[in-house]
Amino acid sequence: MTAPEPPFEIPPIITYAVPGFVALILIEMIYVRLTGRGRYEARDALTSLMMGFGNRVFGIAFGGLAVAAYFWVYQFRLFDLGWTWPVMVACFFAEDLAYYWFHRIAHERRWFWASHVIHHSSQHYNLTTALRQTWTGVLSLSFIFWLPLVWIGFPPLMVLMFSAISLVYQFWIHTETIHRMGPLEWVLNTPSHHRVHHAVNAKYLDANYAGVLIIWDRLFGTFVPEDDKEKPRYGIITQLGTFNPLRVAFHEWLGIWRDLRSAKSLREALGYTFGPPGWSPDGSRKTSRSIKQAWAAQYGAPSSSPAQAS
């Protein structure tokens, strides 16, 4: 079960980044106040920050389960990959690809969406939104998407390190204060690309799942560029009516539970739990697909994939 030791001491990356988060949030607030570019709302920001705090608490309480799973799977690794530069470069790409698929499935399957919806539940898009994080990520087994990496043979600590770096990277892209970034837009996930991801406009739904590199969306057909003629509206399809962190954290889980109690068959139970968010046996509720189809029918645009919809 022993994993190779890293050749350097890995710092607590996210903890070290927190002062930077605080400073950037304060700078963004002042910038928004002075320029009017972007939006803040104190109660919404407080809720986002409290969700970030709760994420930390739940991470301390349950994060060990994910780490233990990494090390357990690592026993059965296919290759012995050490801490070399080529392996680290490969791990960076592999981690980012794993993140893409985690993120995509977190939007497409209600079990994982129940955790991830928290991050999308603000109607605002600013740096505090980046900290509006789930409390139930580990408990919903979101970490399974990274297990193939340690099974291949990437050291668990290396995978965890790049996961932390990815999380820190994704902080600064939650802003309306940066418009476009030139050629970087081709390769990197940028504020513009991520605004599209957080938007509820039919045109923008289920797009831009990237962590650090936008190349995965371009590769798998989920890339949608930001259209200057269509300003993103943020949040979720059925906007929350509360700033209460407990309601924000658990509302979708309770929704699953409520639906399961009304399920009349195993098919319905599975559909409510693992189907697309909004799935219902009679199709009476809205899903991303049905919204995009209605939009496409209205505007005559193709709707089979976000890439086409762009």
Add this chain to the structure above:
Amino acid sequence: MTFEAYLQQWIEEAPVLAGSIVAVLFMAGVAALLGFRRTARLDEAELQRLAAAESATLERYLIAPGAKSALARLEGGKLMVARVMGADISARVLPVSAARFRFRNGRFSVAFADTGFPPLDLEIDQTPPWLAQLAEAS
């Protein structure tokens, strides 16, 4: 991991968590000081816009005193509820059967199955007939 090690982890993290709470309150305080406490208001035009976004038409509506919450009946019999969320408005369109109504001591209360949308309390002197009908129908 032993229980002692788990406990030790919490003890080590305690100062970080305490610092985080202070930082959270500080940032929210700065946001409030900078004037990010705008409150939206509900009016007929806003309700019509919300209904139109759901491809529906407003039939009857009731806006609570203070204009922070509202209840409306849409064409076709569906119910629309709206609530001010700071500078934003959150609305739900749902069948009447998905809500529970109660009128007591001048307070009309509507509760929803969705935990993400807490009960709506409207302080009103008298229940309009269309609302009384809705309540009975549910």
